[in-house]
Amino acid sequence: MLDLFNYNWQVxxxxxxxxxxxSIEDLLQKRAGGLGSILHTLFxxxxxxxxxxxxxxxxxxxxxxxxxxKSLEEVIAFSEMTRNTxxxxxxxxxxxxxxxxxxxxxxxxxxxxxxxxxxxxxVISHEIHHIGQLSxxxxxxxLAPVNSDLIIRTF
Amino acid sequence: MLDLFNYNWQVxxxxxxxxxxxSIEDLLQKRAGGLGSILHTLFxxxxxxxxxxxxxxxxxxxxxxxxxxKSLEEVIAFSEMTRNTxxxxxxxxxxxxxxxxxxxxxxxxxxxxxxxxxxxxxVISHEIHHIGQLSxxxxxxxLAPVNSDLIIRTF
Numbered sequence: 001m002l003d004l005f006n007y008n009w010q011v012x013x014x015x016x017x018x019x020x021x022x023s024i025e026d027l028l029q030k031r032a033g034g035l036g037s038i039l040h041t042l043f044x045x046x047x048x049x050x051x052x053x054x055x056x057x058x059x060x061x062x063x064x065x066x067x068x069x070k071s072l073e074e075v076i077a078f079s080e081m082t083r084n085t086x087x088x089x090x091x092x093x094x095x096x097x098x099x100x101x102x103x104x105x106x107x108x109x110x111x112x113x114x115x116x117x118x119x120x121x122x123v124i125s126h127e128i129h130h131i132g133q134l135s136x137x138x139x140x141x142x143l144a145p146v147n148s149d150l151i152i153r154t155f
Numbered sequence: 156m157l158d159l160f161n162y163n164w165q166v167x168x169x170x171x172x173x174x175x176x177x178s179i180e181d182l183l184q185k186r187a188g189g190l191g192s193i194l195h196t197l198f199x200x201x202x203x204x205x206x207x208x209x210x211x212x213x214x215x216x217x218x219x220x221x222x223x224x225k226s227l228e229e230v231i232a233f234s235e236m237t238r239n240t241x242x243x244x245x246x247x248x249x250x251x252x253x254x255x256x257x258x259x260x261x262x263x264x265x266x267x268x269x270x271x272x273x274x275x276x277x278v279i280s281h282e283i284h285h286i287g288q289l290s291x292x293x294x295x296x297x298l299a300p301v302n303s304d305l306i307i308r309t310f
Contacts, residue, residue, distance in 0.1 A: 003276070004276060004280075007276075007280070031291075032291065032294040032295045033290055033291040033293070033294030033295065033300070034290075034291065034294075114306065118305070118306065119306070121158070121159060121162075121305055122304070122305040122306035125159075125162070125283050125303075125305045126304070126305070128280050128283040128284050128287065129283050129284070129286060129287035129290070129303060130287060131284060131287065132283065132284035132285060132286065132287025132288045132290075133287045133288065133290060133291045135188055135189075135284070135287075135288060136186075136187065136188040136189065136288045136291040136292070137291070138188070139187040139188030139189075140187045140188065145188070148280075148284060149277070149281070150273070150276055150277040150280045150281070151269065151273065151274070151277040
């Protein structure tokens with residue numbers, strides 16, 4: 001499933017480049033839905049990927065509050081840092097790993113089980129979903145969004 | 156990859172149920188981005204799946220103009236009809252089919268090649284992207300969107 005991560009990372013980079021035309025006020029402007037702003041939605045996508053993948057990798061999860069995020073550069077740096085950690089792990093993925101299970105204890109004390117394959121599917125679909133949200137905000141601002149059509153991309 | 160189609164179909168059905176609370180005027184209300192309205196965006200997702208999958212299945216593609224779509228019931232019926240055709244084809248999918256290639260001639264005369272696996276990835280990501288768009292419109296209307304988080308679903 002690494003190819004779909006590569007697809008998402010390519011689209012994400014295109015959105016970073018797209019963001020360059022906006023001021024920090026536009027990027028943090030409060031909007032309905034998603035994580036409430038363009039910048040926080042992008043951060044949330046990267047953070048979600050980090051939280052899930054770092055657990056599979058048995059890396060300590062980085063705790064970062066989205067309200068502390070105030071610049072596009074920070075978000076890009078966070079994306080590059082986490083991707084550089086995650087990419088080699090995914091590159092070494094084997095079919096047997098699909099069947100492994102992440103075990104978590106909820107606050108209620110209940111135990112929940114997440115098959116690794118499902119975690120990857122979740123992270124991939126989570127980013128695509130939020131990127132769709134950015135495309136609406138883009139049109140509402142009168143701007144053409146990034147074309148994220150997978151079929152026209154080489155990744 | 157059938158599981159991700161099952162995921163999309165489940166989320167799609169939840170959106171159909173969500174749409175029940177809206178009038179046809181709300182469903183056809185002009186909005187920025189996507190296919191310009193909730194109903195036409197849902198139709199577009201189903202139609203895109205049909206167009207790509209019917210080609211892989213070597214079925215004649217159904218030509219349907221989105222402007223002719225005037226009711227939720229029509230869209231649901233189109234979804235059920237095409238899904239019933241596509242589902243058995245995907246259920247019989249074998250790894251060798253990933254490597255098969257759909258060959259198409261563009262209007263310019265150029266030949267383009269689409270590996271079957273990439274077509275499936277495109278159709279899956281296309282629906283997730285547009286569903287993300289619906290979630291923004293939903294929040295803008297003051298309504299809670301369908302929760303499409305893959306990790307919490309059984310499909």
